Amino acid sequence: MFELSQSFYFEAAHTLRRPAVGQAEAKGSRRIHGHTYTAEVTVRGARDAATGMVVDLGVLRAAIAAVREQLDHHFLDEVPGVGTPTLENLCVFIHAQISQRVPQVHSVSVQRKSSGDRCVYTPSQA
Template sequence: MIYELSQQFFFEAAHTLDREIDTASSKRIHGHTYHAEVSVRGTRNPHTGMVVDLGLLRREIDRIRSVLDHAFLDEIEGLGKPTLENLSGFIANQFVNFDPPISSVRVWREASGDSCRLTLRAVAS
């Protein structure tokens, strides 16, 4: 059996964005409440009964959240343009050595209904 575990978190951040639509408002510094979900997939360890100890996942999330929360996203090294796609990729890249590997990252803004899910790997069933 394959299990999927997820942990959600949120962060407040500001950014600018150069885009074709809503150009004036997007170029001004503005902020959002971002929500994110990090998921892992795998089989249960027969000794622990867990795919991963959620405490370990939360510890990594807290580290990432501390980088993003109340930050100006335009200045985050390695993020690139502060789009939902790049935020999803940035968060996923922070888990490069995590075991089990991250299977997906979702970032969304509830106020506007925007969402992006990055699927990283499939687990054979």
């Protein structure tokens, strides 16, 4: 079994209602603000006997470019399908978009390095 990963970044703005945190942090989250996000898409599987690849990285990169186009320099509150722009929802959104073209997607992580936040989404393989 092999795992291959491809990383990409996007910069985007959003707002977030956070009633459970301190007043100052909740206030800042409600205002439009932005982050630089780093995402990583991991595919998993056996090598294809004919190609020797789990997935053609060109196909994966094209799928990533399509999802990056939807997110980079956009207001995430208005991106159809994202919902509330949390790290969790961004992981689910990226996974859903890319797995339509690359079914071997195993997991997606989204990170904001400047604040040390990271979320990893690995859907159950029922």
